[in-house]
Amino acid sequence: MKVISVDSSTTSATCAIVEDHKLLGEIIYNDKKQHSIILMSQIDTLLTNLGLNINDIDGFVVSKGPGSFTGLRIGMATIKGLAQPLNKPVIAVSSLDALAYNMAYSNGIICPILDALRDNVYTALYQYKGEELIKLTDYMAIHIDELIELINLKKETRVTFIGDAVPKFKEKLYNSFNDTYFAPSHLNSTKASSLGELGIKKLLKGEQDDIFAVAPIYLRKSQAEREYDNKMEMKKNASN
Structure with a gap:
């Protein structure tokens, strides 16, 4: 079984291709580049350099966090966009x-x-x-x-x-x-290879996530949500 695994939950953006218990390739960038720009290029580079086609991939593993709200959404959207047209399984693993x-x-x-x-x-x-x-x-x-x-x-x-x-x-x-x-x-940064190996273990047990329902772990509200709540509280206090 070959899987593509990605993690974009922190400032680090990492992608790996793992086959059973063998790491075929891994790319890690940890310099605060924009994940939306580099994540697909990481995947393309790995596939090209390994002589693989996206159709050779049997499953997809993505980090569900916790971590950066924006980064997690980018990772989830990327993996869902790749897996859905291929009808391949997706498994989400915590960073x-x-x-x-x-x-x-x-x-x-x-x-x-x-x-x-x-x-x-x-x-x-x-x-x-x-x-x-x-x-x-x-x-x-x-x-x-x-x-x-x-x-x-x-x-x-x-x-x-x-x-x-x-x-x-x-x-x-x-x-x-x-x-x-x-x-x-x-x-100290999440490795896509570790994510991929954990994901393969789950997939081999027959586990997989609903591609439409799977979502990141949000342990607290985003900054925008907190600011909105504070604004509403201030309005409520002012009206009293």
């Missing part, structure tokens, strides 16, 4: 799952953290049990101090952090736990 999978078979808690601004992070807690990655919590948008309290409640001695928020909070996290590890910098 947090893919980040945790970057640290396969680590001991203790694995904690991916993506910057959600204002000292908040998108996160979930994971742990390996044998060869299976277990999600210990729901996906969350949470203040970094609350995350530290939550991890301490788990009473695990070893914690590994990974994600684009690591540089921002590294010192604080290092001083908060006795046995703290950090992923190397090249793993």
Whole structure:
């Protein structure tokens, strides 16, 4: 089974083609370029350089976030636009799952953290049990101090952090736990190859998402929605 997998949930734009358990090719840009401009060119470049045609692809994997509202919409729209005319299956995988999978078979808690601004992070807690990655919590948008309290409640001695928020909070996290590890910098962005491998596992089990219903994970309102809510609240208060 060959799949195209893409992640555009953060400033990083990444695309991969994975065949069963073999990575055929991967492109990662992490310099804040516009995903709407570069994502299709990444896919075209991979197909061309690998001597493949879009009809050779058996399925499509896309990140469902959490992350950038605009980036997630671009990724979803791109994959839906490719999969629908081909009548090929689509599976959406969380970018947090893919980040945790970057640290396969680590001991203790694995904690991916993506910057959600204002000292908040998108996160979930994971742990390996044998060869299976277990999600210990729901996906969350949470203040970094609350995350530290939550991890301490788990009473695990070893914690590994990974994600684009690591540089921002590294010192604080290092001083908060006795046995703290950090992923190397090249793993701190979501890798489309990790996303693709997780997606293939799901597709081989017969899982797939409804192409018309699948949507990103939005753990909080967009800035535009928050500004609108604030405006409505101010109008309501003024009328009272």
